Each structure stands twice: as structure tokens, then as C-alpha cells.
Amino acid sequence: MIVSMENEIINYQRIEQAILFLEKNFQHQPELDEVAEKVHLSPFHFQRIFTEWAGISPKRFLQFLTVDFLKKKLTESKNIVEAAEAAGLSSQSRVYDLFTTLEAVTPQEYKLRGSGIKIEYGFHETTFGQCLIGTTDRGICWLSFVSTDEDPRVHLEQMKEHWHNSLFHENEELTSEIVKNIFNDDAINKKLHLFVKGTNFQIKVWEALLKLPLGSVATYQRIAEKIQSPKAMQAVGSAVGSNHIAYLIPCHRVIRKDGILGEYRWDAIRKKSIIGWEMARIDRHPGL
Numbered sequence: 001m002i003v004s005m006e007n008e009i010i011n012y013q014r015i016e017q018a019i020l021f022l023e024k025n026f027q028h029q030p031e032l033d034e035v036a037e038k039v040h041l042s043p044f045h046f047q048r049i050f051t052e053w054a055g056i057s058p059k060r061f062l063q064f065l066t067v068d069f070l071k072k073k074l075t076e077s078k079n080i081v082e083a084a085e086a087a088g089l090s091s092q093s094r095v096y097d098l099f100t101t102l103e104a105v106t107p108q109e110y111k112l113r114g115s116g117i118k119i120e121y122g123f124h125e126t127t128f129g130q131c132l133i134g135t136t137d138r139g140i141c142w143l144s145f146v147s148t149d150e151d152p153r154v155h156l157e158q159m160k161e162h163w164h165n166s167l168f169h170e171n172e173e174l175t176s177e178i179v180k181n182i183f184n185d186d187a188i189n190k191k192l193h194l195f196v197k198g199t200n201f202q203i204k205v206w207e208a209l210l211k212l213p214l215g216s217v218a219t220y221q222r223i224a225e226k227i228q229s230p231k232a233m234q235a236v237g238s239a240v241g242s243n244h245i246a247y248l249i250p251c252h253r254v255i256r257k258d259g260i261l262g263e264y265r266w267d268a269i270r271k272k273s274i275i276g277w278e279m280a281r282i283d284r285h286p287g288l
Contacts, residue, residue, distance in 0.1 A: 012129050012273075014046075015054070015273065017039050018058060019061075019272055021038045021039075055283075056280045061280060062276075065261070065276055067260065070255060070260075071258070071259035073279075074218070100191070100193070100194055101192075101193050102196060102207060102210065104195075104198065105196075106198070106199060106200060106203075107198075110197050117136055117165070117167070118137070118168075119134045119136055119141060120171040121134040121169070121170055121171070122174070124179040126182075129147070131179065132144050132156060134168075136166075139193030140248065141163060141195045142163070142244055143182075144158070144159070163197070194248060198239075201229075201232075201235060202239040204227045205223060205227060208223050209223070211226070214278050215278045215282030215283075223236050223240070246266055252274045253278075261275065
């Protein structure tokens with residue numbers, strides 16, 4: 001069932017709380033009533049809300065996030081990525097993903113040519129909580145998620161520091177349409193352009209991330225191998241953590257080789273939410 005973005009926004013915090021509770025108490029397999037009580041809903045309403053948001057039951061969702069399942073997924077994903085590349089496809093050519101093109105500048109290039117770039121920005125609610133998005137005439141240049149206990153202005157300052165020579169203008173009317181194109185299911189396959197600033201190595205890593213199919217995961221080792229730097233896992237980890245366009249450059253799909261999801265720049269529970277949500281889409285449409 002497709003629900004309005006407004007309902008998804010209202011319910012995301014409850015979903016987040018539920019995922020955290022399920023994760024901490026998975027060993028004793030809590031019943032639906034127990035989880036519903038933790039998010040202050042009746043079992044009926046909790047089941048309905050969770051299923052509307054994720055498309056599957058809470059128990060099935062949690063199965064996607066267990067170590068055994070993710071380790072199996074890591075093995076499968078290697079073949080999926082290779083098959084997609086052999087067919088000339090990337091993650092953005094699959095249903096429920098987005099077509100993207102990436103334009104990049106190095107810090108030196110930006111220093112020489114970046115002065116005066118105009119960035120329109122806005123704060124918006126999404127399927128995964130509040131975000132800050134920034135866009136230029138060359139593409140989306142920033143996307144970060146704001147946690148409930150954070151001051152949104154901190155994210156704005158981070159964006160301004162990253163694009164320090166630019167001109168900034170709040171324009172939520174413009175950015176709201178972009179956010180809808182990113183997070184609404186009916187925006188599938190609408191092309192988005194990304195504009196990033198990073199070292200040559202970081203850009204290589206981010207390009208490799210764009211080739212990870214929806215619903216798949218990869219290890220840091222795998223990403224290092226894909227950019228022909230198999231010994232540079234630490235540098236790959238640093239580049240993954242330096243990504244400044246969340247979700248679209250899917251750094252959330254990189255996990256540890258032992259199946260542990262690990263940390264995430266925009267909150268570890270949000271990473272679990274996104275990965276589970278994406279895997280639920282593939283689970284419901286296995287032919288994708």
C-alpha cells in the first residue's frame with residue numbers, strides 16, 4: 001500500500017524506535033504486542049504502519065538485517081554487480097532506483113573555478129527523516145539527514161564549509177520538488193545530476209558506490225578491488241565516510257565483511273532503515 005509522504009514522515013520516528021528495539025531484543029524474538037507497546041501504538045496500528053512504510057512485516061524486515069542474512073547477501077552481491085556491469089547496467093538502471101550522472105571537481109579545481117557557485121538549499125521531511133539538500137545548476141551538491149536530537153543549522157554550516165566559496169540561498173520551493181523526485185516511488189527513473197567535490201581517489205570510490213545495485217551490499221574490500229586499489233581499504237573507508245550526498249551515492253550499502261552493518265555518518269539506525277527498506281523493495285519484486 002502506498003501512503004502519502006506526510007504519513008511516512010510522521011511514522012518514521014516510530015519505525016526507527018521499533019527497529020532499534022527489535023535489534024536489541026532479537027534473541028528473544030519479541031512479539032508484536034511488545035514492540036507496539038514500545039512505540040506507543042496498538043498492535044493493529046503498529047503492524048499497519050510498519051507494513052505501509054516498509055512493505056513487509058516487522059519480523060521479515062528484521063530478518064534482512066541479521067548477520068547471517070547479510071553475509072549471504074555479500075556473496076550474492078558480488079555476482080549481481082558483475083552481471084549488471086557485463087550488461088552495461090548500473091544500480092540506477094534498475095526499477096526503484098534513480099538514473100544519475102556525476103560531475104566532479106577536485107578541491108584544487110574548485111579553488112580555481114568554484115568561486116561564485118550559487119547553491120539553493122532547503123530542509124525537508126523524507127521517508128527517512130528530515131534532510132538538508134543543496135543544488136546548483138550543475139546538479140545536487142549536498143544531501144544529509146538530520147537526526148531528531150540535532151540542530152539543523154549544524155548541517156547547514158557543514159555544507160557551507162564544504163562549499164566555502166559558494167553563494168547560498170534558501171529556496172524550499174525549488175528543493176522540495178527535487179526531494180520528491182528522490183524519495184517518492186512515482187519518481188522512479190527520473191534522471192538526477194550530482195555535483196561533487198573530492199580528491200581523485202574519493203571520486204573513484206563514489207563512482208564505484210553508484211554501481212552497487214538496489215538491495216545489495218558490498219564490503220570495503222570489494223570497493224577497493226573495484227577501483228584497482230585492493231590494499232587501500234582504510235582509504236576506501238575514509239572516502240565512504242566523506243560522501244556528502246547521502247542516499248543517492250549509496251555509502252549505506254557498504255558493510256563489514258563479517259556482516260555487521262557498522263557505523264553511518266547520518267546515524268547507524270538510519271542506515272539499517274535504508275538497507276532494510278531497499279531490500280524489502282527487492283523482496284516484493286524479485287524479478288528486478
